[in-house]
Amino acid sequence: MNKEKYEVVKEYVISNQQKFYRLAFSYVKNEDAALDVVQNSICKLLESYEEIRNLKYLSTYFYRIIVNESLGFIRKNSKEIVCGDENIPEEVYTRDYRFEGDDGLLKALDTLADEVRTVIILRFYNELSLREIAKITDTNLSTVKSRLYTGLKRLKQALQEVDYE
Template sequence: MRLHSKKLKEAQFSEKLGVIRDKLYRLAFCYVKNEQEALDIVSEATYKGYLAYGRMQSMTYFDTWMSRIVINTAIDHLRRNKRMTYIEDQGKELAAPGQGATLEEKMDLYDALDRLAPEERTYIILKFFVSLSFKEMAQVLSLSENTVKTRLYRIVKKLKNDLLEGEVEHV
């Protein structure tokens, strides 16, 4: 009976992960901007998630739970490597579709994002690259919705100031 239950849990985990696999990859890629490193992060996060999956109380929040594991794994990866990341594949579009930014403007944005602390970058990635609502962000970050809004607005202001200062320097 115990073996059957374990196989069922494995199948559930695999099925749920299959649904959000691409989202998790995009999330990791936003941090490292390198395909192989993003795949490594998702793989490590999947392993961590699999180990903890049996202890999950509610399957309702699997998506946000796995997103949080990927975010933490990506931040740990950045801290371990403490190096600059570069956009490996110019063909991969990180910005939201329909944004009419030039390549130079996008590079400025990515440079400014790289200057943010990994924890700050998380807010920008979740809101603008993964398109989560404030409520979903609050669930992923285990914070209140108001705290998420306040921190995001502060980080956006910091990012905007950084980008505007960069424009002045180039002129």
Template structure:
């Protein structure tokens, strides 16, 4: 194995080990089932290890892997033709802990679920996975301006929905 391929493989394994919780949460945000999310993570890791030689730079492991994960989850949703709303008590603890209260989470979750899949993907990758816009553009194979436009449009929609109280009884 060449030195570059070895570096890429080690970078991939290190990325997976260090980010396993984030990887799982992202998969879960799509499929809404712990078992299915674990299957999606496992399938994505398998695909990544099988094709790691396609990566030319160890620094591009993160967007490359997330692209595999997002596409694997979207394929599963298309295959099963379902988008299931999940009750907050069924979410993994890490997702709940990152918000100040359960009520805030429920409002945000309902608002996010109202967005189309492409817009939701951009917002989740940007704010929940802390990815840069250029990385998101690579993952989604889109122009960065399209990603920016979708992000800002989605944020405006979320802000409007949350301000209008569409998802909350309290104001």
């Protein structure tokens, strides 16, 4: 076990846990499920951290684990997950990990395809560069750009259709 690498990984996880939770929650829309996704992701990271050759790519590596865990959770539990906020406790929205923005935006995000939603969330909610997103999603940079602009266009259309009375 590489003690020095382990300490870097441990410190990274501890100092960024709110970001990881927000990312998982943006997918699974359930407090307990998001905690499970983050916990499983951390376990996977700790099982495989020695495989990371360069620690400057630690965040890219771990974001990929979280995104994959979140999507895997959704696939496994798709019959139990209800889109919309009727089954989400109100306290989830009042904590500091709540996404800022109106409910129309959050509902519009749910209508996007997984790969498009991933790019939007990583870019605007986690403030990652397009190159980082390309590495996390293991896709070409031009594909990430295309997904970003497609997603923004669809979000704009969806938000124009929302009735703000």
